[in-house]
Amino acid sequence: MVFRWWKRAVQCWSLLAVLFALVACGQGGAPAKSPADAPGGGQSTPAKGPVAYPLTVRDDSGETVTIPKEPARIVSLIPSHTETLFALGLEGRVVAVTSYDHYPPDVQKKVEAVLDGLNPSVEKLAALRPDLVVLGSHNRETVQAIRRAGLTAVMYDPQSLDAVYRTIEQLGEITNRTDRAAALVEQMKAKARVLADKVAAVPPERRPRVYVEVDPDQLFTPGRNTFMDELIRLAGGVNIASDLEGWKPINAEKVIRSNPQVIVLTYGYYVPDAEAKLKQRRGWDAVDAVKTGRVYVVDSDLVNRPGPRVVDAVEALAKLFHPDLFR
Amino acid sequence: MVEVREVWKAFGPRAVLRGISFTAEAGGAVGLIGPNGAGKTTLLRLIAGVERPDRGVVRVEGRPVGAFRRRELARRLAVLSQEAFTPFPFSVYDTVMMGRHPYLRPLRGITPRDREIVERVLAEVGLAEVASERVDRLSGGQRQLVALARTMAQEPRVLLLDEPTTFLDLGHQVRVLDLVRRWQRERGLAVVMVLHDLNLAALYCDRLVLIHGGRVAASGRAAEVLTPEVLESVYGTRPVLVPHPVRGVPQLFVQPDQLPEDRNETPRRVRSAGRE
Amino acid sequence: MAGKRAWLWGGVLGLSIAVSVLISLRIGPAGLETADVWRAVWGRLTGAGGVPDWEVAVVWDLRLPRVGMALLVGASLAVAGAAYQGVLRNPLADPFILGVSSGAALAAVAGMLFGGRAGLYGVWGIPLLAFAGGLAGLAAVLRLGGMAGGMRNETLLLAGVVVQSFLGAVLTVLMLASAERLPGVMMWLMGSLANRDPALAAGVLPCFLVSLALLVAWARELNVMTLGEDQAAYLGVDVGKRKWKILVAASLAASASVAVSGIIGFVGLVVPHIVRLLAGPDHRILLPLSALAGGLFLLWADNAARAAVPGQEIPIGAVTAFLGAPFFAYLLRRSGRTR
Known part of the structure; x- marks a missing residue:
């Protein structure tokens, strides 16, 4: 009887192994969205x-x-x-x-x-x-x-x-x-230059680790080669999700492990009390940003729109990351 | 023991039973016979209390069936029908133990007495050997024996059988009915059975109730009910009846229509079944 | 003898769960070594210092609740499936097929979308709303399938497909109506335990326990009812009432779990079957063992969901469907042959 059970179990898991393989292939083959060039x-x-x-x-x-x-x-x-x-x-x-x-x-x-x-x-x-x-x-x-x-x-x-x-x-x-x-x-370029000069003075160790969340259910976050990733960098922050490519859901474990010093939320316009809800998440109290209260809701129109106000977005983020620079 | 009095039942506009009356005594077997759709199964369901009569009353031990709680009724009355099997792999033993369900109390499990009864019943039907087999692995005939054993484990005083032998081979037909008759005699069981096979009905029932169009067309001993005239008026075909060579009860042969090419066969003269 | 086998399998499953929980605590993208996990477990238990905050948080606040939810949801679905199969005498019944999951998901989503105004938030609001929705889904399927006893497999399946498609469509439209929640549609339709608030489980656990207790108390009746409704009545079961009570109790567990996890198919189908093969069909044993086995099954399905693709999660419903659908096909084939 036990033997039969094991046999069945082995069958089940070999099935699962096939699944792993399939999904893994699909992942590898997925074309990364190329950043739009010139x-x-x-x-x-x-x-x-x-x-x-x-x-x-x-x-x-x-x-x-x-x-x-x-x-x-x-x-x-x-x-x-x-x-x-x-x-x-x-x-x-x-x-x-x-x-x-x-x-x-x-x-x-x-x-x-x-x-x-x-x-x-x-x-x-x-x-x-x-x-x-x-x-x-x-x-x-x-x-x-x-x-x-x-x-x-x-x-x-x-x-x-x-x-x-x-x-x-x-x-x-x-x-x-x-x-x-x-x-x-x-x-725009002139304004960006002023900002860049300010930020350039910040030494690497004083640039905060930043986590940006655009969806509270899936924890969607901007990875490498996204517009938001660049905004974070220009504003003098370090994106914790820069090992991901493009917009991806991130695992909460990784966020907690990366221990961001600033958390930026963009969905405040449809989730009431977004900061409070994030701070109440179990386990997130281990994160510096939550400990020090540096969880911010920003205007998603400002930071999500690659238009004429984009430098204003950099400025808004920079003010959150380096409040002392703008005193 | 079972008294059916002036029972009427309709499903929508269709009247199935129109004033049926009969009684079944302890130790006796009543056979309900009649053509398809005559209302035999409905009648059985009324006696078992899963349908309510529109008019009239069914009494078990002098009490209207509707006045019993299901558990109480189940300790007095058992039903054996076709197709009463689970799609799940219960063992023979467990299936027969389900017959003890009306006696089990919540929280108190199966008692030694329940086990004793189940083991005895299994031995009586000859299933003791296969007690731990899965029911779904048995043959149709053996399965019907399991179902019979289950009804017996209920220790009923009234046993209803709904075509218990349909789909069974000859040997199992006789086995099932022989067992029923033995219990009926030994324990004073009142038996009411719906049978399709008129010959088996004549052999195993003390009294027959012939139902046609929702009414009792004839009732009495086999020799009184099974006559060519009565049968022709109900079934629309005139059978030939001869006495059973051993038991003497009437047994019936159907008579195919005579076609021209059958002429050269010399028809045998057969004595019509006489009174015993 | 059946009792001994039940304890044996109960022990095997209990042990497997214990081991699986420990292994599961080790699985995750944060890449903790076994020693780290132990240190974190120990750290919170004893309040010992020197353990990084994030390790404790990952183990205690993310992985452990998730493991707990997987066990709870899996147990609920499997118990419900076992009860449905028994009471409907249909080996293909399960919360997903019967429209309970879809109904519950729809009601839960509606509650979350519009509940703010109606003040329906809270530990109890959503599971109970899901319960109502699950019952409605079930009623629709059974009504459509024609409640007449011993419903044929095909009829039930067709009714289930119709109701599920309809409810799924309503759910999709409802979620699209607020476009920001688009990713959430997936979560509800394919199920997920990612980023769920463990507080929700607090409302589900009592539902599961009540449901399991009632069903185990009625296990003998369930056994008898597998003989068919008439036969069960002949054996002293008040079928009319009991049947509905069983369906409602099973739906309570199934629906409440949907409120946590979204629609996860096939758990309630596969698990009771395997348990029946191992320990027999007696519901007194089948129900508790299904709870254990269902929890174990879903725990590993969830482990697969979060570990199969590095850096990303696949919906847990996809994992269970991947395993369950072929199994379902096998059952369908077999039931077709015996007919």
Whole structure:
């Protein structure tokens, strides 16, 4: 009888072993999301002066897009680009944004329509008769579906500060706002330089270990090659999840073991008392950030949006990491 | 012991039983016979108390069946039907022990007396050897013996059988019914059985109740009920009846329709079954 | 003799659980060595200094509660499965097939999404809400399958599939309605013990204990009921009432556990079968042994879920389905043959 039991047990576990193998393979083969490189195929310095249409650009989807004339009806399907477009003075030309758009304030009231940004209805989109659709971190299928509908669509998904600058310049060129784009980027770079100088003075041992959590159920956190990872570094922090690639759920054990000195939460807008809930988690009281009360909720719009306010996000984080620098 | 009085039962608009009455005495066996859909099984379920009559009353030991608690009733009345098996691998012993369920008290487990009864019953039906076998590994005939042993472990005074021999081979048919009859005689059991096989009914029942269209079409001793006229009026075919060569009770042969090519066979003249 | 075998297997399972708990405490991405685990265990017990805080926290506050939840959820599902199979005389019944898990998950999710306003949070709110949902799911499946005794396997399965699909759809839509919780859908549909608040288990444990106690008290009736409802009545069981009581008691354990873990399939199916093969079908033995074996099974399923892929977790429901679905296919094939 015992023997039979063991036999059965062995069978069960050999099954499990197959499972291990399968899942492990799947993991190894998964393509890492490549960080978006230079958009615009190297056209990082657009020509000054009025733009000559039709204009041909290469966007982050890797395709060449021809913009026939200066866009007059623009739909932005990603809040970061909305911010850029408004910063370029295109209010009035932007005819639709997403339900996630909250900046500039009251932006949703300034447009004709508010769309579902994640899974936009192509029909609704077409009915707005836009001459330019601006896309961001949308998947390939969405981009293609919109293009198949005969709409002119550009897709930019910047994953680094430099890429944000380039994206702003690119959007400026497409919308015939090159000068304003250049000025905006210059302003951002200047602010970033001031910040960088401040942070550069901080010795490595005084840079806090930082854990960023964007989802309380799965503990989603930004790993290497994410925009957030760069923001943490620029703000003078050390991301505890930098051994992960891209956005990943992290194991609570690893967080506790890494013992972050600062914890940043981005979901405060939908989870009430987010800091308090995190501090009450069992076992997290062993973490320095909890012990010293350095658990912060930040505006997710600010830190999650690679747009014109991205330097402000660095500043906001830097103030959390190094309050003494900003006294 | 069992008294069925003017019992009516309908399922929706369909009246299944319309005023059935009969009694079964201790030590005697009543056979319920009749065509398919005559309401025999319903009648048995009414006696067992799992259905309620619309009108009329069923009494066991003088008390209406509905007035018993299930446990009380189960100590007096047992039912053997087909297909009363678990899909799980219980042993023969454990299955027969389930017959002691109406006697078990919560928290107090199986007593030595329960074991004694189960072992005795197993020996009587000849299953002592296979007591620790799994029921689902036995043959159909042996399984029916297990079920019979279980009903006997209940120590009932009334035993209801619903077609207990269907699907059994000849040997097991006789074995099951012989055991029932032995217990009936030895322990003064009142037996009510639904039987499809009229010949077995004639052999094993002291009285037959022929049910047709929800009413009693005929009742009495086998020789009174099993006549060509009565059977033809109920079954729509006229059988030939001869006395059993040993027991003398009527036994029946069906008569196929005569086709032209059967003409050259000389039909044998058969005496109609006479009174004993 | 059956009693002796029960104690034997009870001992084997108890010992396996003890050993498994110790091994499980060693498994995790924080990479603690056995000595570290011991030191951490010892550290909290004695208050001895010199043990890093994080090691104590990982062992005591993360791994131990998780091990406990796996045991509790597994035991609940297996006990419920054993009871369902017995009372419905259907070897394919389990909380997942019967729509209990889906119903409970839906109610629990609804409670968490809208509960803030209704003030339903707390240790008891969610498990009890899940209980109500589980019963509703069960009622739907049994109603659809036609309660008429000895429901055929195929009918029950079809009814289960229909109800599960429907409830799953409602659940998905409900969760999509608040898009931030998108990852949570997965957790509820495929089950997970990751990052669950151990406080929830405090509400589940009493539910499980009450359910197990009631079912064991009714184990004899359950045995008799496997003969069929009529036969059980002939043997003195008040079938009408008892059957519902058993279904409700089993659903209590199953639903409450869903509130902790989401939908984990096949545990309630596989475990009672194996226990029956080892220790026989007597529910007095089957139910407690299923609790032990279910806990053990889910503990290892959870270990696989968190250790199979380094740095990432797979939903525990995927692990149990991976093992359970082939087993189910085997049972289906076998039940088809004997028919």
